[in-house]
Amino acid sequence: PSDQQATGDSWRKVDFNKVYKDIAGLLEDEDYDDGSYGPVFVRLAWHASGTFDTKTKTGGSNGATIRFHPEANHGANAGLDVARKRLEPLKKKYPNISYGDLYTLAGVVAVQELGGPTVRWRPGRSDDKSDQDCTPDGRLPDAAQGADHVRDIFYRMGFNDQEIAALVGAHALGRCHSSRSGFEGPWNASPTTFTNYFYTELLEDKWVPKKWNGPFQYVDKQSGQFMMLPADIAFKTDSQFRKHVEKYAADQDAFFADFSKAFAKLLELGVKFPADAPVYEFKTLE
Ligand code: CCH
Known part of the structure; x- marks a missing residue:
């Protein structure tokens, strides 16, 4: 078909x-x-x-x-x-x-x-x-890499830093599946609701390396239930991305408008x- x-x-x-x-x-x-x-x-x-x-x-x-x-x-x-x-x-x-x-x-x-x-x-x-x-x-981006790689990939499509930071907010939704990408877990507690929680979790939680046999990724230190990819963490460590992340964490309406x-x-x-x-x-x- x-x-x-x-x-x-x-x-x-x-x-x-x-x-x-x-x-x-x-x-x-x-x-x-x-x-x-x-x-x-x-x-x-x-x-x-x-x-x-x-x-x-x-x-x-x-x-x-x-x-x-x-x-x-x-x-x-x-x-x-x-x-x-x-x-x-x-x-x-x-x-x-x-x-x-x-x-x-x-x-x-x-x-x-x-x-x-x-x-x-x-x-x-x-x-x-x-x-x-x-x-x-x-x-398509490789989740194991950082800000330089993410920029290379999205600049090739014609996006700027603000647009890239807005798009990745889609990681409020869904989860990683070890059977698909190798990574495991959801980004937050409400993976079937579109929110600005990607940004709030990224900034508010303490992210530590997950101890397991799978690919390198992060878990939140407090509950161990939520995850971040290495490429996600780049949005916190890279100052140009981070300024947009801070805005979207503080202002869901701004995120919704820019994501749309x-x-x-x-x-x-x-x-x-x-x-x-x-x-x-x-x-x-x-
Ligand atoms: Fe993503 N994403 N994504 N992502 N993604 C994964 C899952 C989702 C990267 C890697 C991964 C965007 C940008 C990036 C979604 C939407 C978007 C997974 C897990 C990896 C790995 C796949 C699995 O195991 O099932 C990387 C790296 C980047 C950027 O650098 C953008 C942009 C969007 C949309 C606008 C959504 C939604 C999911 C969840 C899928 C599901 O099945 O739950």
Whole structure:
């Protein structure tokens, strides 16, 4: 089914308000993780988009190459098949939506329905037919590295320090899975609610190396229940990132406004939209 394609103008036949509602209906599942597919939908939307390279104008969500091998099997994408499988029935129900539109819209629905800001979104991505345009491995960030690496990766996409600091606040959601990335644990106690807790936890807790056989990561000293990646800690130790982190920790509204803009930009990297593609601001259901 993953080589089905929607191209050109077929999105014009799709009622995206209906698709929004149907995606929202797929979020909850008490047997999955912390009870929601929302976090993994956000990660799918981000990894489908974050391969963009401003120099060569390759990568990004147009084409939806993330569903093809070898890109699907890139280490950074481990576990995202779970999100794609969950969304597949909607591709059957709405064959005129492209996978690129479906995956990015799923990220928007998840952010909004888990309590985050409204995110402007446009349809019009086309699907590639085959794996020929898969992006090379190594375009997504390596969590074991620090600020220089994170900057290299996000500057390549065209983001500045403020936007990078805002985007990583998505780590309020979800968790790391040892079976996927090797890392383990959630960032805070409410992983299915979109909050500014990534920043508050990062600044307020004392983070110590986790004692285990897995990859190097941090746990909070007090409870040992929450985690930070080495790349997350860089947002505290790097002074340029930290100034934004302090702002977002103190001001959730500022975080929501900046996240919404940066996330909308991320999902559109490398996409050439038809001039008349409508911009949706979907109404949050719950
Ligand atoms: Fe992330 N992220 N991310 N992340 N991420 C992981 C999980 C999530 C990095 C590494 C990881 C963003 C930026 C970065 C989410 C959203 C965003 C995991 C664990 C690693 C590792 C995967 C697993 O084991 O399941 C690194 C490094 C960076 C930047 O340097 C950005 C940007 C976003 C979105 C805007 C979300 C959500 C998750 C949770 C997924 C889940 O399944 O719960």
